[in-house]
Amino acid sequence: MKIPFAPPYITEDVINEVTDSLRSGWITTGPKVKALEEKIKAYSGAKQVLCVNSWTSGAILMMRWLGIKEGDEVIVPAYTYSATALAVYHAGGTPVMVDSGKDFNISVEEIRKAITPKTKAILPVDIGGFPCDYDEIMKMVNAPEIKNSFNATSPIQEKLGRILVLNDAAHSLGATYANGVKTGSETDVAVFSLHAVKNVTTAEGGAICMNLPAPFDNEELYKELRQMSLNCQTKDAFSKSKAGGWRYDITGLGMKINMADVNAAIGLAQMRIYPEILKERKRIFNSYNDSLSQENWAIVPPAIVDGKESSYHIYALRIKDITEDQRDAIIDEISKNNVAVNVHFIPIPMLTFFKEKGFKIEDYPQAYDNYKCEISLPIYPQLDENEVNYVITTVKDAYNTVML
Numbered sequence: 001m002k003i004p005f006a007p008p009y010i011t012e013d014v015i016n017e018v019t020d021s022l023r024s025g026w027i028t029t030g031p032k033v034k035a036l037e038e039k040i041k042a043y044s045g046a047k048q049v050l051c052v053n054s055w056t057s058g059a060i061l062m063m064r065w066l067g068i069k070e071g072d073e074v075i076v077p078a079y080t081y082s083a084t085a086l087a088v089y090h091a092g093g094t095p096v097m098v099d100s101g102k103d104f105n106i107s108v109e110e111i112r113k114a115i116t117p118k119t120k121a122i123l124p125v126d127i128g129g130f131p132c133d134y135d136e137i138m139k140m141v142n143a144p145e146i147k148n149s150f151n152a153t154s155p156i157q158e159k160l161g162r163i164l165v166l167n168d169a170a171h172s173l174g175a176t177y178a179n180g181v182k183t184g185s186e187t188d189v190a191v192f193s194l195h196a197v198k199n200v201t202t203a204e205g206g207a208i209c210m211n212l213p214a215p216f217d218n219e220e221l222y223k224e225l226r227q228m229s230l231n232c233q234t235k236d237a238f239s240k241s242k243a244g245g246w247r248y249d250i251t252g253l254g255m256k257i258n259m260a261d262v263n264a265a266i267g268l269a270q271m272r273i274y275p276e277i278l279k280e281r282k283r284i285f286n287s288y289n290d291s292l293s294q295e296n297w298a299i300v301p302p303a304i305v306d307g308k309e310s311s312y313h314i315y316a317l318r319i320k321d322i323t324e325d326q327r328d329a330i331i332d333e334i335s336k337n338n339v340a341v342n343v344h345f346i347p348i349p350m351l352t353f354f355k356e357k358g359f360k361i362e363d364y365p366q367a368y369d370n371y372k373c374e375i376s377l378p379i380y381p382q383l384d385e386n387e388v389n390y391v392i393t394t395v396k397d398a399y400n401t402v403m404l
Contacts, residue, residue: 001390005340005378006197009270009277017269021262029230030238032261032268037207039271040192044173044184046209047218050225051202051264055170055193056083056090057257058206059123061228062189063091064255066121066164067154070094073118077106078347078359079367080125084168085348093120097348099364103302104316105132107366112140117151121164126172126183128344129199129311130302134177134186137165159215164188169209173199174278175311183311184209194267199281199313200274202267205259228254280381281312284388288315288377291392297321297399299373314344315377319399324372326402331375333398339391342376 021032033051041049052058068074074088078097085095096119098110104127111122122141124132140146141163152158169175170193172183184190189212192198194205208225210218230236232254239245270277285303292298299318303310319327327343334341347367349359361368377391 001387002338003340003378003383003387003391005342005376006380007382008196008201008203009381010266011269011273013272014266014269017265018262021265024261026238027262028237028260029258030261032264033259036202036259036264036268036271039268040173040184040207040209043271043274044182044190044192044209046184046190046211048210048222049184050208050210050222050229051194051259052206052208052229052257053259053263054204054257055168055191055195055206056087057255058191058208059083059087059166059168060090061225061255061257062166062191062208063088063093063121065156065225065228067156068093068120069153071118072120072153073116075111075114075119075122076348077123077125077367078349078361078364079104079106079345079370080127080168080348081170081345082348082351082354083170084123084125085354088123094118097359097364100127100367100370102366102370103130103305104128104370105130108133108136108140111137115140115146115149115163117149119150119163120153120157121166123166123168125168125170126175126311127314128301128316129171129175129313130305131172131175131177131183131186131308131310132167134165134167138187141165160188160212166191169193170195170198170206171313172311173207174274176309178307185211188212199277199311200267200270202259202263205263205267227251229257230254231256277381278312281379284379284383285310285312285315287385287388288317288379288392292317292395295396295399297403312379315379316344317375317377317395318370318373319375320373322373322403327373327375329402330395330398333401334375334394337394337397339394340378343371343374344376345371347371 079100088095167190169190175183190209192207194202232252235248
């Protein structure tokens with residue numbers, strides 16, 4: 001038996017939707033992108049949604065809109081994919097890394113310690129699809145003592161009057177927070193990833209969810225950001241293609257990060273059945289949990305805790321009391337049996353670019369503890385019960401081979 005790690009979920013409906021786009025004669029940004037935005041908006045409860053070509057470009061766009069500049073600080077977790085911090089650099093700011101909690105997610109207490117008058121935004125990350133503690137984070141940024149120390153350096157920051165919370169929701173489309181609130185609607189801004197391995201994919205893509213408080217107008221913000229995503233051009237290609245619609249203007253320094261209809265078609269077909277996709281991912285997650293939680297060496301990932309429920313994007317198994325080398329040896333044994341697994345993530349301070357910036361993993365002990373014993377197991381709708389059981393058996397056998 002051969003088990004790949006994360007193949008895309010491509011059904012006949014997906015193929016038909018893409019074919020429809022190809023046959024329509026219009027394959028770049030147009031009606032299918034708008035339809036996908038509306039689907040994600042309705043599903044997540046976000047006030048507005050703008051689709052772009054990646055999570056990374058969406059995060060950069062939002063930080064540029066915020067007016068991030070040299071010297072401005074953005075708090076990010078040390079335990080995440082590198083794009084979270086790289087986006088801050090691309091936007092012109094300085095990432096300030098803080099440690100994680102034992103649930104993989106950013107430590108709220110460490111955020112509090114890291115806030116300075118230079119802090120302009122916080123980028124929590126829903127690792128594996130399990131939501132961060134946004135009640136506490138939003139309460140923190142709205143606390144009088146934190147708001148009073150906030151130093152706005154742009155008109156947008158002045159208008160907001162506090163630190164922006166930008167949820168890195170790359171993993172968490174479909175996750176729910178307290179009282180059934182869905183990820184995408186619980187912070188000022190959230191950005192989903194629609195990359196090839198995500199729960200919903202557009203091959204490459206991202207979706208910016210906007211929930212800015214008054215006096216911001218999220219509908220007007222959508223129009224502004226849409227234009228910024230198209231080089232600040234006053235007409236998109238679809239409008240320009242109409243008879244007599246050729247004249248346009250450039251009103252600022254924008255980015256070229258729009259999503260194409262041919263990509264949106266994949267996600268549009270998947271969003272129509274996303275509750276079923278999510279149900280299947282949960283089935284597999286629970287099967288892993290039911291079996292592996294019986295092993296005294298296994299730490300199963302969080303799924304439903306204090307009213308929060310995961311999107312079941314990654315099954316991040318941790319193994320107690322092992323070294324990084326032992327974890328790697330277990331992965332090697334699993335691979336010998338044709339089961340592809342992964343590790344989420346190599347902490348940012350361990351990567352060369354960031355080490356050269358002065359970051360040291362020793363400053364983030366929980367991030368390293370989470371990483372050194374973590375193995376991500378395959379989790380996607382195509383896995384049947386026999387395949388899931390084979391993965392479980394393979395993991396247990398690999399542990400026994402290396403550790404006993």
